[in-house]
Amino acid sequence: MLLHTYNVRGAAWLILYLFFVLAPLFALLTGLHPPARDFWTEFSAAIGYAGLAIMGLQFGLTARFRYVTEPWGEDVIYHFHRQISLLAVGLVVAHPIILFIERPGLIALLNSIRAPWRARFAAVSVYSLIALVVMALWRVKLKIKYETWHLTHILLAIIAVTAGVLHMVGWGFYLTDDRKRALWIGLTVFWIGLLLYVRIAKPLFLLRRPYRISEVRKERGDTSTLVMQPDGHPGFRFRPGQFAWLTVWGSPFKITAHPFSFSSSAAATDGRVEMTIRNLGDFTSEIHQVPVGKRVYLDGPYGAFTIGHPADMHVLIAGGIGITPMMSMIRTLADRRDTRPVVLLYGSEDWESITFREELEALKARLDLTVIYVLTNPSEGWTGERGFMTAEVFKRHLPQPYAEHEYFICGPNVMMDAIEKALGEMHVPMSKYHSERYSFV
Amino acid sequence: MRRLFADRLVLVTGVIVMLMSIAFALLRMAEG
Numbered sequence: 001m002l003l004h005t006y007n008v009r010g011a012a013w014l015i016l017y018l019f020f021v022l023a024p025l026f027a028l029l030t031g032l033h034p035p036a037r038d039f040w041t042e043f044s045a046a047i048g049y050a051g052l053a054i055m056g057l058q059f060g061l062t063a064r065f066r067y068v069t070e071p072w073g074e075d076v077i078y079h080f081h082r083q084i085s086l087l088a089v090g091l092v093v094a095h096p097i098i099l100f101i102e103r104p105g106l107i108a109l110l111n112s113i114r115a116p117w118r119a120r121f122a123a124v125s126v127y128s129l130i131a132l133v134v135m136a137l138w139r140v141k142l143k144i145k146y147e148t149w150h151l152t153h154i155l156l157a158i159i160a161v162t163a164g165v166l167h168m169v170g171w172g173f174y175l176t177d178d179r180k181r182a183l184w185i186g187l188t189v190f191w192i193g194l195l196l197y198v199r200i201a202k203p204l205f206l207l208r209r210p211y212r213i214s215e216v217r218k219e220r221g222d223t224s225t226l227v228m229q230p231d232g233h234p235g236f237r238f239r240p241g242q243f244a245w246l247t248v249w250g251s252p253f254k255i256t257a258h259p260f261s262f263s264s265s266a267a268a269t270d271g272r273v274e275m276t277i278r279n280l281g282d283f284t285s286e287i288h289q290v291p292v293g294k295r296v297y298l299d300g301p302y303g304a305f306t307i308g309h310p311a312d313m314h315v316l317i318a319g320g321i322g323i324t325p326m327m328s329m330i331r332t333l334a335d336r337r338d339t340r341p342v343v344l345l346y347g348s349e350d351w352e353s354i355t356f357r358e359e360l361e362a363l364k365a366r367l368d369l370t371v372i373y374v375l376t377n378p379s380e381g382w383t384g385e386r387g388f389m390t391a392e393v394f395k396r397h398l399p400q401p402y403a404e405h406e407y408f409i410c411g412p413n414v415m416m417d418a419i420e421k422a423l424g425e426m427h428v429p430m431s432k433y434h435s436e437r438y439s440f441v
Numbered sequence: 442m443r444r445l446f447a448d449r450l451v452l453v454t455g456v457i458v459m460l461m462s463i464a465f466a467l468l469r470m471a472e473g
Contacts, residue, residue, distance in 0.1 A: 014450065021454075022461050029468060036469040046462035054458075076447045083451040091458070430446075437444075 010071035020060075021053045027183055028174040044098035045174070051091030052164045054084060055129065056191035058157065063194045064202070064245075066302060073304040074243075074259070075437040082136065089133050092126055092164070118170030125163035132156040146282075147256045154195065154255070161188060203252035206297045209233045213294045214272070216287075221353035223278040223321065224288040225263060228296060235271020236300070238262055240307055240332040241325040241408065241436070244300025246275060248290055249283075252297040258283070261325040261410075261436075262301070267335035273298070276355065278321040305436035307333070311406030313341040315398060317389065317419055319411020320348065325436065326410065327356055334366040341368045343398060347389055347411065349377050372397050389415065391422035402426045407433035 025046060036042060060068070061081045069077045100107050109119035132153060135142065139149045165188045168175055175181040215227035226248075229235075238244075245257035264274035277287045290296075307314060307329050314333070316326040323346060333342060348354045351373075360371050374385040374393060385393055398405065407428060409419050416435055423433055 014454075018454065018457055021458060025461070025465060029465070036472050039466050039470055042466035042469040043462055046465040047458075050458045050462055054454075072447075076444065079444045079447045080450060083448060084454060087451060087455045087458070 013068060013071065017057065020057055021050055024053055024183060024187055025049045028180055031177060031179070033177070034173055038102065040098055040102045044095050044102070047091040047098075048095035049168070051088050051095065052125075052161065052168070053187070054088040054091070055157070055161050055164065056187060058085060058088070059161075059191045059194040063198045064299065064302065069302060070304055073436060074302050085133055085136070089129055092129055096122065096126070116170070118167055121163045121167035121170060125160050125167055128156045128160035128163065132160060150256045154199075158192060158195070161191060199253070199255075202299065206252035206299055209235075209297075210295045211235075211273075211298055213290055213292050213296060216290055216292060218288065219276060219355045220357055221278060221321075221348070221355040223276055223355045224290075225274050225276040226287065226290060226296075227264075227272065227274050228298065230271040231295065233271075235273070238266055238273070238301035240266045240328040241305040241434075242301040242303040243325070243436075244273075244275075244298045244302065247297040247299075248287070248294070252299070257297075257299060259302075261303075261328065263324040263327045263331075265331035265335045266328060267332050276321070276324045276327070278355070303436060305408065305410070305434050307406070307408070309406050309434075311340065311404075313343065313399075313405050315405045315407045316342065316344045317407065317409045317411070318344065318346050319389075319415040321355070322409075322411035322415075323355055324410075326408065327359075329408065330360070330363055330367065330369065334363055334369075337366075339368065341370070344369065344371045345374060345389060345393065345397065346371060347374045347376070347415065350375055351379060351382065370397070389419055389422070391425045394422060394426060403428050403432060405432065409433060409435040413437055 028049070058081060061077055061084075072080075096106075109115045110123070112120050112123050115123075135144060135149055135152060135156075139146070144152075165184055168184060169181060175184060210231045211228040212231045213226055214229045215225075217225040217227065219225055226246075241261070243259050243261040246260050247254055247257045260275040260277060262273050263276040264272065277284050279285045279287070305325060314329070316329060318326045326344060326346075330342060330344065333340075344360070346354065346360075351357075354373060360369070363369055364371070372385060372393075374387070374389055375382060376387065378384070378386050385396075394402070402423075403426075405428075407423060409416055411419075416437060420433070420435065
């Protein structure tokens, strides 16, 4: 029922998305409008308008509206955001190319010194968009710091959309009509308003709901757990497997927050939440130094990666620090006295670096829990599973029929791709497995 | 797999946008 509801909502959101892309375009055909030009010029104008609408809606996709992201999962929304930007660039770049082929005299407009402002705005919009996509696709190769990229990304997006609309208004033609001009300017204000909502309105809300670090716990595997208590408010309830955006250093107005899964039980009623963070050499290397009593900010909960589906047993497949949402699920199921079997397949480098190892062993007394460790670099004498998780490993430890269980997968992208393939080989339908890629930003 | 699903959504969106852009241009042509 829940899945069905999400599908209906997902389809409804897709239709609404297409409406917001296409309705402003076809609104240009209402009322009085200038005489038609040739097919290619009109087609070129249409893809230009549609491309700009897609760019504008990108602000909505990343505005963290829970109702929008829940049917898909945050990682899918961000993947769609990335991929659809390629379509937007394609449309926006194709727009002038078609015009230059159809009407070669317009090529002179590429000379930005002599060109009128309406053409300069077009050039600024296209160049900004190309720069934005190049930086997003090759940020790591270009060695751009995440925080620098994030700020540049936002600024380039605002410039690309604003310059695009100024180009349209400056060119006139369809937008000589006051109502149509008002529609497109209003849409631009709305799109940028979405950005202001997530960057100003939301941080103001979070500022009044801070959290305090009540404990920093050292865990196995160069990992630390931050225990956070709401400060002056009741906090929020989350579902196991969900995550929040954490700001440790600075205010919620800071451009870059980081998404982390909750690792604590969702059954806690005092608003206390925990996040378990591994030192990956970036800003996470400072987590163990966070002082107790420090004020931090949490924007959440988010994510569709959560238990609650009808299942005969839960199969949790974790790789490395992908254990954190699984730990929240296991702790919650134990607190709820769930009697269904839980199988945890847990990939780690070696025995010593298995985060939560002792607690997992202890939880077996409260839950029908089986833990299978799969070590990539075990010491001599290790008799358990070794290497990577494959269909053979699953078949050795899971009872049939495989398609009846509910699967949850979290870990590095390469591991998740391999596991999704393995489950496919075992004829587990897509509806029975859930995954969250924590490297979606 | 879910990302593949998202890729399909992008493809569907792209095809619909292209078809609608062609329809836009044809509608304009039909006006003369």
